[in-house]
Amino acid sequence: MIKIEINLAVALYLGISIIILLIWIVFEYRKDKRVKEKNYNNLWQCPICFHIYIDSRAETISRCPKCNTLHRREEKM
Ligand SMILES: [Zn+2]
Incomplete structure (x- = not known):
């Protein structure tokens, strides 16, 4: 087993969570923009x-x- 400090473990966990959240927000924003453009053409x-x-x-x-x-x-x- 890899031994790491609890501070580092929490920091890594939070960092990864925030990165995933940011990627999700960017993808949702792009999708929303595409849908709006499509409706605009209709x-x-x-x-x-x-x-x-x-x-x-x-x-x-x-x-x-x-x-x-x-x-x-x-x-x-
Ligand atoms: Zn008419």
């Missing part, structure tokens, strides 16, 4: 009635749920 604004809605299925052409007109994506919102 956001559409109708050029006729200016209604803003989310359509995740449409890529280039979407139908407005309010005035029921088809329109093409002009530029990123």
